[in-house]
Each structure stands twice: as C-alpha cells, then as structure tokens.
Amino acid sequence: MLSSITRGRLHRLTGQFHEPDREATYRRDIAPRVRRESSLSLLVATLIFGMFTVSDYYYVGAGTEFHLLLTVRILVVVSCLALAFVLGRWGGYCRKVWLHALPLWILATGIILLVPLRPESLATQVTAVAVALMAFYLLIPNLLSVVAIASLYLSLGFLITAVMVADASAVVALRISLLLIMTNAVGFFALLRLEKLQRQQYALLQEERVQNQQMTQEIAHRKSLEAQLRRVAERDVLTGLNSRGHFMERAQGLLQRAQSGKSPFCLMMIDVDHFKAINDTWGHSHGDRVLATIAETCMRSLRPQDVIGRFGGEEFIVALPDTGPEDARTVAERLRQKVAELPVREEVPDHRVTVTIGIAGVLEEATDLPALIQQADRALYAGKHGGRNRVVIHQDVGEEA
Numbered sequence: 001m002l003s004s005i006t007r008g009r010l011h012r013l014t015g016q017f018h019e020p021d022r023e024a025t026y027r028r029d030i031a032p033r034v035r036r037e038s039s040l041s042l043l044v045a046t047l048i049f050g051m052f053t054v055s056d057y058y059y060v061g062a063g064t065e066f067h068l069l070l071t072v073r074i075l076v077v078v079s080c081l082a083l084a085f086v087l088g089r090w091g092g093y094c095r096k097v098w099l100h101a102l103p104l105w106i107l108a109t110g111i112i113l114l115v116p117l118r119p120e121s122l123a124t125q126v127t128a129v130a131v132a133l134m135a136f137y138l139l140i141p142n143l144l145s146v147v148a149i150a151s152l153y154l155s156l157g158f159l160i161t162a163v164m165v166a167d168a169s170a171v172v173a174l175r176i177s178l179l180l181i182m183t184n185a186v187g188f189f190a191l192l193r194l195e196k197l198q199r200q201q202y203a204l205l206q207e208e209r210v211q212n213q214q215m216t217q218e219i220a221h222r223k224s225l226e227a228q229l230r231r232v233a234e235r236d237v238l239t240g241l242n243s244r245g246h247f248m249e250r251a252q253g254l255l256q257r258a259q260s261g262k263s264p265f266c267l268m269m270i271d272v273d274h275f276k277a278i279n280d281t282w283g284h285s286h287g288d289r290v291l292a293t294i295a296e297t298c299m300r301s302l303r304p305q306d307v308i309g310r311f312g313g314e315e316f317i318v319a320l321p322d323t324g325p326e327d328a329r330t331v332a333e334r335l336r337q338k339v340a341e342l343p344v345r346e347e348v349p350d351h352r353v354t355v356t357i358g359i360a361g362v363l364e365e366a367t368d369l370p371a372l373i374q375q376a377d378r379a380l381y382a383g384k385h386g387g388r389n390r391v392v393i394h395q396d397v398g399e400e401a
C-alpha cells in the first residue's frame with residue numbers, strides 16, 4: 001500500500017522525484033547498487049554480443065567481411081569490458097552519468113555497424129536489436145533517460161542503416177519501425193514503472209526511518225524524564241538523603257536478606273531535640289540548614305552498606321544490616337556525640353544541637369519493618385522522656401544509654 005507521502009511527488013515521464021534534493025539523496029543512497037548492477041549487466045551484454053561471432057562466421061564465412069565483423073566485435077567487447085570494470089569501481093551514479101551512457105552508445109554503434117557488414121541477415125539483426133533494446137531498458141537500472149536516449153539512437157541508427165545500406169524496402173522499413181517503436185514503448189514504460197516503484201519504496205522507507213528516529217528520541221526523552229522523576233522521588237530535597245518511600249523499599253530488601261541469611265539487623269530512629277525551639281528562635285531557614293548539617297554528619301559516619309533516610313520533619317531513620325543491638329548502640333553513640341559537637345554556631349548561636357536515638361533489633365524471625373519502626377520509635381520516645389540527647393535500645397526501654 002502506497003501512502004500519500006509518495007503520491008504526486010514523482011515526475012510522470014522520468015519517474016524521478018520532483019524535489020532535486022530528494023532525487024540527489026536518492027541517487028546517492030542507491031549509487032553503490034547501481035554501480036554494481038550496471039557493471040554486471042554490461043558484462044553479460046558484452047559477452048552475448050561477443051558470442052555472436054559464431055553466427056557471423058556462419059553467415060559470411062572466413063574472409064575480409066568476417067575479419068571486419070570480428071574487429072568490430074572485439075573493439076566493442078574490449079571497450080565495454082573495460083568500461084564495466086571502470087563503472088564497477090568509479091561509476092558514480094550522480095556525477096558520472098555519461099560513464100553509464102558511454103557503453104550503451106558503444107554497444108549500439110557496434111550493432112548498427114553490423115548492418116552493412118552482414119546485410120543479408122537483416123531479419124536476424126532486427127530481432128537482435130529488439131532484444132538489445134529490451135536488455136537496455138530492463139537490465140540497466142535507474143537510468144531511464146540515459147537508456148531512452150541510447151535506445152533511440154540504436155533504433156534510428158539501425159533503421160537508417162537498414163534503409164541506406166541494406167536496401168530495405170519501404171514495407172520492410174515500416175515493419176522495422178513499428179517493431180522498434182513497440183519495443184521502445186514497452187521497454188520505456190516497463191522501466192518507468194520500475195523507477196517509480198523503486199522511488200516510492202525508497203520514500204516509504206525514509207518516512208519509516210524518520211518515524212523510527214522520532215520514536216527513539218521520544219523513548220529516550222521519556223526515559224530521561226522517568227529517571228529524573230525517579231531521582232526526585234527517591235531523594236529528599238533538603239537533605240539529599242533517601243526519601244521515606246525509597247528508604248522503606250531499600251530497608252525492606254535489607255531486612256529480608258538479613259532474615260533469610262539469619263544475620264543481625266537493626267533500625268535507628270534519630271530525632272533532633274527541641275527543634276521547634278530552633279525554628280521559633282532563628283527561623284525556618286536556619287532550621288533547614290541545621291537539618292541538612294545533621295543529615296550530612298550522619299551520612300558520613302555510617303558505613304556504605306547502611307541506609308539512611310529522612311523519615312519526616314526532623315526525624316531520620318537508619319537501617320543497619322549485619323549489626324546487632326550492641327554494635328548499633330556504639331554507632332548511635334558515635335552519631336549522637338558527633339551531632340552534639342557540630343559547629344553550628346552560625347546557624348544557631350549559643351545553642352547546642354543534640355539528637356535522641358531509638359534502636360530496635362530483629363529478635364524474632366517474623367518481625368517486619370513497620371513493627372521494627374514502631375519499636376525504634378518507642379525507644380526514641382523513651383529517650384525523649386528520659387531527658388533527650390541519648391541512645392535507647394528497644395529491649396531496655398526505660399533504661400538510659
């Protein structure tokens with residue numbers, strides 16, 4: 001099915017694209033194929049032309065005429081073979097159209113020259129000319145104008161020679177003319193159709209390529225948008241830590257791995273003490289900077305395999321794989337101390353920022369993440385209740401760190 005893309009874009013008589021640029025691109029794209037096919041067709045046609053030496057001998061026998069015929073055939077064959085080689089290597093279809101036309105003219109001249117040398121076999125030669133014309137039209141691809149002109153030259157040249165040299169009668173000349181007109185017409189329209197079909201196919205292919213390219217670009221754009229969205233969803237804007245949702249996903253994975261590998265796993269809830277007072281006294285922007293500094297401090301103090309996220313407000317959450325409660329306490333203590341020593345004098349002058357940390361460890365196999373969070377939260381609450389700036393493990397809720 002041909003789309004509207006190609007309809008009306010091809011010249012009626014040449015089958016070429018109306019737009020010169022498009023035609024030039026088309027020719028450039030098919031140049032290697034045309035070169036190959038032209039060279040091969042020429043090779044075959046030349047060899048067939050040469051093979052007719054046998055029939056020359058049959059018609060004229062060994063003698064001067066035969067030698068002349070042989071010379072013509074050898075000249076045509078040698079020059080055409082050389083041109084077939086040149087075409088195959090350098091026959092640029094766009095710039096060197098004359099190179100494609102030349103062998104056709106040589107072949108046509110060779111065929112015309114046979115008439116005075118073998119006038120008695122005119123009938124056979126008419127058939128040979130008709131076959132040669134069809135071969136020109138059908139075997140030489142994508143060169144309609146070149147082929148049409150060469151065919152016209154062969155037809156007229158043959159007709160004139162037949163009348164002038166072989167003394168063809170008016171009736172015979174008329175018959176030859178009709179046959180050649182018919183052969184030319186059939187050949188021309190067959191090649192015209194072929195040229196149009198090939199260009200239509202090419203145009204459709206181009207269109208498809210453009211669409212595919214657009215689709216690829218669209219897919220790449222969407223993928224990059226998706227990645228951007230994912231990054232936004234996974235990160236907390238203020239602190240750069242994992243967002244709550246992303247933390248839950250990652251922590252869930254770590255917990256499952258710990259449970260199936262029967263390795264210890266702990267969860268830490270970190271809450272900034274009296275943070276409301278910081279906001280109220282120095283403003284939200286100062287509060288934000290304090291939160292970001294604490295987040296950075298925590299992140300730097302953890303191991304690469306630990307996962308930290310912002311749980312909400314001034315609360316952070318940490319998953320510690322391969323860590324038992326006592327080791328988690330050590331980590332938490334280190335964190336607590338580092339926060340307490342933070343140089344945040346610029347943000348909150350004369351204020352010592354502290355955090356309270358609640359820890360829960362997996363004791364039973366069935367413990368799930370929400371339960372663990374609840375336990376850590378309870379420990380945190382106990383820590384707040386117990387005076388803040390401390391670490392509390394869930395199993396010893398009520399005790400001070």
Ligand SMILES: Nc1nc2c(ncn2[C@@H]2O[C@H](COP(=O)(O)OP(=O)(O)OP(=O)(O)O)[C@@H](O)[C@H]2O)c(=O)[nH]1
Nearest residue numbers: 271272273274275276277279284287288313314384
């Ligand atoms: N600047 C800033 N403040 C926030 C943010 N998220 C939550 N807060 C504030 O953090 C404060 C938390 O206050 P509370 O829950 O009363 O806790 P607290 O004052 O830290 O007291 P304790 O936790 O009991 O020690 C609230 O005033 C929130 O508005 C944030 O992203 N930036």
